[in-house]
Amino acid sequence: MIAKRKRIGWGRSFKNFRGMPRKEITDVDIPEKVIIPLKQGYGEETEPIVEKGQKVLAGEIIARNDNNISSPVHSSVNGVIDDFINLNFFGIKTTAVIIKSDKTRNWISPLKEDVKTNHGNDVSWESFSSEEIERRIYLTGVSCLGNYGIPTHFKSSPMSTADANHIIINCLDSDVYDLEMTEILQNEELSKFVVGIKLLKKILPQAVAHIAINKKSKNIIDKLEGLLDHEKDIIVHPLESKYPINLDPVVAGIVLDEKISPYTIHQNKGILIYDVSTILNIYEGVVNGKPLIERIVALAGEGYIDSHFLRVRIGISFDQIINRNVKAGYDIRFILESPLWGEKIEDLSLPLDRTVNCIVGIVEGNKGEFLSFARPGFTKDSYSRTFVANFIPFKKHIDTNLHGEERPCIFCGYCEDVCPVEVIPHFVAKHVERNLIDDYLVKYKIFDCIECHLCTYVCPSKIRISDYIREGKQSLIKMGIEDPGSKAFSNEMNLENADSLNKNNGETINE
Amino acid sequence: MNKLRVRYQKLYKIKLLMHFTTIIRTIEGILFGISTVTESAPHFRDNIDIKRYMSAAIIALVPSTVAAIYFFGLRVIAMIIVSYITGGIIEVLFALVRKKDIEEGFLVTGLIFPLVLPPNTPLWVVAVGIAFGVVFGKELFGGTGRNIFNPALVGRLFITISFPQIMTSSYKLPFVDGVTSATPLVLFKTSHTLTPWFQLLFGATAGSMGETFRIGIIIGGLFLILTRTTDWRIPIFYIGTILGLSWIGHIFIPDKIASPLFQLLTGGLLFGAFFMATDPVTSPFTRSGKVIFGLGIGIFTLLIRVFSGYAEGVMFSIILMNGFTPLIDHIVLSIKYRPVENER
Ligand code: SF4
Ligand code: SF4
Numbered sequence: 033m034i035a036k037r038k039r040i041g042w043g044r045s046f047k048n049f050r051g052m053p054r055k056e057i058t059d060v061d062i063p064e065k066v067i068i069p070l071k072q073g074y075g076e077e078t079e080p081i082v083e084k085g086q087k088v089l090a091g092e093i094i095a096r097n098d099n100n101i102s103s104p105v106h107s108s109v110n111g112v113i114d115d116f117i118n119l120n121f122f123g124i125k126t127t128a129v130i131i132k133s134d135k136t137r138n139w140i141s142p143l144k145e146d147v148k149t150n151h152g153n154d155v156s157w158e159s160f161s162s163e164e165i166e167r168r169i170y171l172t173g174v175s176c177l178g179n180y181g182i183p184t185h186f187k188s189s190p191m192s193t194a195d196a197n198h199i200i201i202n203c204l205d206s207d208v209y210d211l212e213m214t215e216i217l218q219n220e221e222l223s224k225f226v227v228g229i230k231l232l233k234k235i236l237p238q239a240v241a242h243i244a245i246n247k248k249s250k251n252i253i254d255k256l257e258g259l260l261d262h263e264k265d266i267i268v269h270p271l272e273s274k275y276p277i278n279l280d281p282v283v284a285g286i287v288l289d290e291k292i293s294p295y296t297i298h299q300n301k302g303i304l305i306y307d308v309s310t311i312l313n314i315y316e317g318v319v320n321g322k323p324l325i326e327r328i329v330a331l332a333g334e335g336y337i338d339s340h341f342l343r344v345r346i347g348i349s350f351d352q353i354i355n356r357n358v359k360a361g362y363d364i365r366f367i368l369e370s371p372l373w374g375e376k377i378e379d380l381s382l383p384l385d386r387t388v389n390c391i392v393g394i395v396e397g398n399k400g401e402f403l404s405f406a407r408p409g410f411t412k413d414s415y416s417r418t419f420v421a422n423f424i425p426f427k428k429h430i431d432t433n434l435h436g437e438e439r440p441c442i443f444c445g446y447c448e449d450v451c452p453v454e455v456i457p458h459f460v461a462k463h464v465e466r467n468l469i470d471d472y473l474v475k476y477k478i479f480d481c482i483e484c485h486l487c488t489y490v491c492p493s494k495i496r497i498s499d500y501i502r503e504g505k506q507s508l509i510k511m512g513i514e515d516p517g518s519k520a521f522s523n524e525m526n527l528e529n530a531d532s533l534n535k536n537n538g539e540t541i542n543e
Numbered sequence: 544m545n546k547l548r549v550r551y552q553k554l555y556k557i558k559l560l561m562h563f564t565t566i567i568r569t570i571e572g573i574l575f576g577i578s579t580v581t582e583s584a585p586h587f588r589d590n591i592d593i594k595r596y597m598s599a600a601i602i603a604l605v606p607s608t609v610a611a612i613y614f615f616g617l618r619v620i621a622m623i624i625v626s627y628i629t630g631g632i633i634e635v636l637f638a639l640v641r642k643k644d645i646e647e648g649f650l651v652t653g654l655i656f657p658l659v660l661p662p663n664t665p666l667w668v669v670a671v672g673i674a675f676g677v678v679f680g681k682e683l684f685g686g687t688g689r690n691i692f693n694p695a696l697v698g699r700l701f702i703t704i705s706f707p708q709i710m711t712s713s714y715k716l717p718f719v720d721g722v723t724s725a726t727p728l729v730l731f732k733t734s735h736t737l738t739p740w741f742q743l744l745f746g747a748t749a750g751s752m753g754e755t756f757r758i759g760i761i762i763g764g765l766f767l768i769l770t771r772t773t774d775w776r777i778p779i780f781y782i783g784t785i786l787g788l789s790w791i792g793h794i795f796i797p798d799k800i801a802s803p804l805f806q807l808l809t810g811g812l813l814f815g816a817f818f819m820a821t822d823p824v825t826s827p828f829t830r831s832g833k834v835i836f837g838l839g840i841g842i843f844t845l846l847i848r849v850f851s852g853y854a855e856g857v858m859f860s861i862i863l864m865n866g867f868t869p870l871i872d873h874i875v876l877s878i879k880y881r882p883v884e885n886e887r
Contacts, residue, residue, distance in 0.1 A: 371586045394587060396580055400548065404576030405594035412590035417770045418599050419590060432580040436592020437572055437644060440688030443823040444596065445774060448830075459828070459876075475880050485585040492591045499583065 034257060035269040037247065038286060042452045043274030044415055044486060046208045046372075050427045051334040051394075055215045057341040062135045066108050066347025067383040069119055070095045071126040073176030075102035075188065080129060086113045090139035090345075091323040093171070094129060103176035103188045106142060108325040108345040109133035121382060122368070122375055128383070131347070141321035142171045157227065157319045162235045165318050166193070169235070172317035173324035176386060177310040179280055179303075183236065189304075196239040197302035199232060200287055201311060203245040204271065204278040207370045208430070209332030209339075209390060213249045216308060222252070226259045228311035229266065231318050239302070240265040242287045246273035275372060276484035280305050282452050291454075309389060324386050331357060333371070334430065335364035335393025344384060351380040354391060363396035365432055373485055397433025404435065415446055415490040439493040447487035447497055453480040457487035461497040464504035471513045478504055479514075548575045565638050569645045597647040599772040604654055604818065606759030611752040614717035615662040619752055622657040622669050629670040630656070630677045637682045648687035648824075652677065655818055656695040658753025659811060659858070660702075661713035663723070668706060672698040692865045693825045696858055703858070714749040724749040727809045728854040731801055743808035754814040764817030773821040776833040777840075781816045782807065784841025792849070799849050812844065815857035825865045829875040836871060839864045 071077040078095040088094055088107040096104035111133035119128040160168075166184035169175045175188035183189040183196055203213050217225055233241055241263075245253060247270030260266045269287050276282050284303050285291065309328065316322040330341050336357045344353055350366065358364060366377040371392050401407070409419030411429040421428055447457035460478050463469065478501060487497040508514070551574070554560055554567050573594070581588060612619045630653045638645040656673050676698025684690040703710050716724045726749045727738040742748055746756035754760070767773040785806050792800035806812065811819075820826060820840055827836050840860045847856025 365586060367586055371584075373584050374586070375584070376586070392586075398578050398580050400576035400578045402575060403573075405573070405592055405598065409590060414590045416589075416591045416596065416599075416772065418595055418772070430587045432586055434577060434579045434581060434588055435590045436588075436594065437577055439593045439644075439646065440686065442593065442596070442648070442688055443826075443828045444772075445823065445828060445830075446771070448828070454879075456828070456876075476876075477880065488588075489585045490589050490591075492589070492593055492596045494588065494592065498585075 033264065033267045034253070035242075035267050035287075037270065038272075038289075040272045040274055040277065040286075042450055043206075043272075043277060044450050044490065045206065045272075045274045046413070048425055048427055049208055049413070050411075050429055051332055051336065051339050052209060053211065053330040053332045053390075054338070054340040055211060057328060057343050060342050060344045060348065060353060062109055062133055062137060062345055063348045063352050064135070065111075065114065065130055065132050066345060067117070067119065067128050067130050067349070068094070068105060068108060068347040069121050069126045069128045069383065069385055070105055071102075071121075071124060072105060072346075072385040073103070073387050074178060074181035075176050076100045077126055078102045078105050080116065080127070082107075082113050082129070084113055084115065087111075088113060088131065090136075090325055091142055092140065093142050093323075094131075098186060101181070101187050101190055103170060103173050103181065103186075104142070106173055106323045106325050107131055108347045110136050110138070119382075121385070139323070139325060142173075142323050143168055143321045157231065160231075160234075160318070162193075162237075165231055165235050168318045168321065169231075169314060172313075172322060173386065174310070174313045174317040176324070177313065178306045182232070182304070182306075182314070191302060191304070193236055194238070195302045196236045196304055198284075198288060198304065199236060199239050199241040200284055200303065200305045201229065201241065201243045202278060202280075202283050202305055202307050203243060203249075204273055204283065205246050205249075206273040206275040206278045208275075208372065209330065209370075209392060210278070211330075213245055213252045213308070217252055221312065222255060223259070224315040225308065225311050226256070227319065228313075228315040229260075230263075231314055232306075232311070233263070233266065236304075239304070240267065242266075243268045244271055244277075244283050244287050245269065247271055248273065276452055276482065276486055279373070279482055279484055281482045282484075307389070327384060327386065327388060329353065329384065329388055330390040331393065332390055333393040334395055335359055335362065335366070346386055347383045349381050349383055350377055350391065353384065354380075354393065358393065359395075363398065364393050365396050367392040367394070371430065372489065373483065395431045397431030397435075400433075415450065416492070434494050436492065436494050438495065441491075441493055441495060444492055446490040446492065450486045450490050452484065452486075453477065453482060455481050455501070457481075457497045457501065458491075458495070460504065461487075461495065461500035464500040464507075469504055469507045469511070471508070473504055473508065474513060478508070481505070551575070562639065565642060565644060566635060569638075572644070593647045596772060597650050599770050600651045600767065600818075601654060603763035603766045603772070604651075604658065604753070606763050607658060607753040607756055607814070608654065610746055610756030610759050611658060611662075614746055614755065615715075615752055618662065619657070621666060622660065622664065622752075623654065625666050625669045626657045626673045627653045630673040633674055633677045633682070637686070641686075643686070646687045648681075649677070652681070652694045655753075656698055659695065659699050659751045659814070659819075661710060661750075662715055662752050663713035664702075665709065668702055668709060671705075672702040674698075675701045688824055690824060691868065692862055693819055693822050696819060696862050696865075699858055700862060716749050717747055717755070726750050726854065727805075728848065731805070731809070732854045735798070737801070737805060738809075740804060740808055743805075750809075751811060751814075754811045757808055757813050760813045760817060764813070767817060767821070773817070773823070774830075774833055776830065777821050777826055777837045778816040780834050780837025781820055781841050781844075782812070784838050785812065785845055788841065788845050792845070800845075806845070806848070810848075810855040811857040815840075815861055819857075820861050820864075825868060827868050827871045827875065829872050829879070831879075832868075832871045832875045835875070836864055836868065839867065839871075 079097045080095045082094045090110050092107050093104045094107045111131045114130040114132045170184045170186040175182040181189035183191045183193045205212050367374040369390050410426050412419045412421050413428045441458050481501045485498045634649045676694040680694030680697030681690045712723050730736040744757050768775045786803040789803045789806040793802050843860030844856040
């Protein structure tokens with residue numbers, strides 16, 4: 033079923049940049065050692081079930097904890113357990129296992145019996161019982177993906193399978209370096225994708241599945257419609273692909289036709305959000321019994337000699353992934369996932385975990401440009417239409433330069449125009465800047481901000497609006513003033529540390 | 544290029560220039576761009592900055608400025624230079640005292656101000672006007688972004704009130720020297736003479752320097768809207784209100800209220816609508832506020848044109864509505880964000 037078109041008045045479409053990844057996947061050599069964090073994706077830390085010096089095979093479960101909300105963690109290489117260390121992984125403290133590998137590529141399935149069968153009976157996925165699918169999703173570690181993990185009868189998600197009301201599959205390509213779905217879901221991938229959705233629907237039969245996709249990917253939409261013809265509660269939503277529509281709270285708000293607020297996904301409405309790679313992982317995990325030990329990661333941006341996709345084992349360090357592909361002679365900044373909201377990778381020796389999709393590398397723009405403001409701007413992106421690149425589709429260039437001095441706000445209104453929620457960014461930011469932080473900021477919906485940072489991006493006065501807003505939220509929380517939405521959430525979910533669990537989905541809410 | 548920059552940066556070390564680092568920094572910014580990088584997300588930024596934003600406004604004023612020089616002679620250039628120099632000095636002085644960067648907004652004010660003056664305005668009056676406008680219209684409020692009234696209009700209002708004789712007798716027809724002439728609006732008010740519309744459109748009438756070449760103003764205005772430098776709401780609602788009201792009014796009292804087209808093509812209406820009412824700092828920032836603002840200026844302009852002793856009302860009504868701007872925003876915000884019970 034195809035949902036009605038919705039008009040979107042906010043946001044910005046980021047298209048046509050240099051350094052887009054080519055759709056070609058190369059295999060990266062198995063590293064000598066891998067560091068595997070025991071908390072990856074959604075869930076709490078797992079407990080190691082291996083010892084130092086023990087031999088492990090790629091795909092073997094090395095840590096699991098069936099008593100807390102978590103999914104098993106596997107060894108990603110064939111080798112020997114070397115050590116256990118404490119790791120600070122992007123602000124999350126976790127234990128990690130170091131494994132020395134023998135550099136061989138083969139792996140085993142954590143589903144002990146032959147994967148093509150169901151407890152010994154030779155059958156295809158269509159006849160799997162939902163328990164069997166859940167078991168496979170859990171044992172292969174796929175259940176740690178998504179905003180709340182994938183509910184199974186194991187403790188992989190705070191939601192039980194009966195709680196799920198909506199599954200949102202986010203296929204939107206509105207981030208700077210996102211490839212179009214027509215490129216990602218070619219023939220085989222598309223059928224795997226459809227099977228993945230059907231598997232998910234089988235374990236969550238009462239939930240409605242929503243596929244959010246760029247309305248310009250007509251080709252895929254038509255094919256999906258054909259493939260999902262008889263399925264009533266799988267709805268395809270063709271949407272305008274404008275950033276930040278791809279961020280969880282926004283896509284949930286749009287698809288479910290609710291006023292967008294970051295708490296839309298928190299209000300115990302049983303909303304689960306997955307991306308395309310998760311669905312493909314479900315397919316691999318259930319049908320082929322493949323554990324989540326590999327990731328297909330995009331190298332994107334102008335910092336690389338050749339931006340393309342890599343197949344890497346989990347636990348490999350960022351260093352080894354980007355190694356040999358970094359442009360020499362430049363200062364390059366590496367960022368996790370997105371140059372718009374992602375976090376800078378300060379320490380390249382950190383390992384890759386099960387959730388990474390993209391490692392952005394952009395050039396540090398620490399050199400000024402002669403008469404920068406007066407250039408025609410053939411390769412310059414801007415929300416205002418004062419550059420040639422707004423009218424002629426040359427490939428645009430990105431660097432980290434501010435492109436202008438900080439100035440007082442001139443009320444140009446750009447920030448309000450692009451903001452996806454009902455916040456007037458400059459207005460709220462100004463209050464915070466002048467330290468006028470009070471609960472009337474709640475009235476002006478400061479807590480609705482989803483921290484997409486688009487307001488900061490477009491501001492000609494180079495004001496760090498979104499940072500001020502975040503600061504304001506933090507001070508309000510310190511003052512004991514909280515958004516009613518978030519309170520309702522933690523009460524209803526009855527979770528002790530609901531927020532700390534929520535690392536995986538890009539936005540840390542109420543940190 | 545970087546070598547040049549390094550050489551330039553040696554200026555900072557010269558003792559004599561110590562108090563002028565603001566100026567040096569500003570020039571460095573203009574010439575070499577800036578080398579600061581982002582600290583956190585978003586890791587890259589839009590290429591627009593205030594310099595380019597203001598440059599767009601200046602480009603939009605080019606047709607009017609060139610036409611003014613063509614119609615009223617080289618004197619226009621002298622007036623623009625006087626305006627820039629006087630205003631510029633004041634701007635720099637304030638920047639030096641505040642130890643802040645020199646702000647680019649002045650570049651637009653300094654050009655708009657002479658363009659709203661009659662062609663024969665004495666140069667010293669230009670200087671007095673811009674000085675008053677910059678000091679009392681902007682700097683005393685704390686600089687660009689904090690001012691309530693449009694500085695160019697504050698200056699213009701000041702000299703209109705202080706030197707009424709000079710101002711009214713400084714209008715003249717294009718190309719003709721030494722003869723003062725009344726503007727089409729005054730002609731209509733005093734003798735019901737209607738100036739032909741193509742003369743109005745192409746600028747062969749008396750009027751303030753920048754306001755007569757109306758086709759150029761329209762082009763400049765469309766450029767501003769197309770480049771997203773100004774919002775379309777204020778000019779469209781302003782002009783729309785004038786057209787609508789004068790159409791109705793013309794039916795009932797044709798003697799006092801001229802036809803809509805005449806209203807549109809006379810006085811500073813187009814110039815004011817596109818270049819002065821739209822000043823983002825002094826107009827409401829809320830979208831519905833902009834609509835109300837446009838309607839408000841429209842109504843006041845027509846009222847002043849028809850019922851007051853003045854022939855022209857654009858300037859007064861914009862200043863008047865500038866004063867209402869904070870109130871309009873306040874009301875719009877309190878309606879938009881009124882507490883709704885059980886919202887979540
Ligand atoms: S984008 Fe920047 S300058 Fe424009 S209104 Fe927002 S804060 Fe002010
Ligand atoms: S205010 Fe928040 S939600 Fe709105 S644009 Fe800025 S960061 Fe995004």
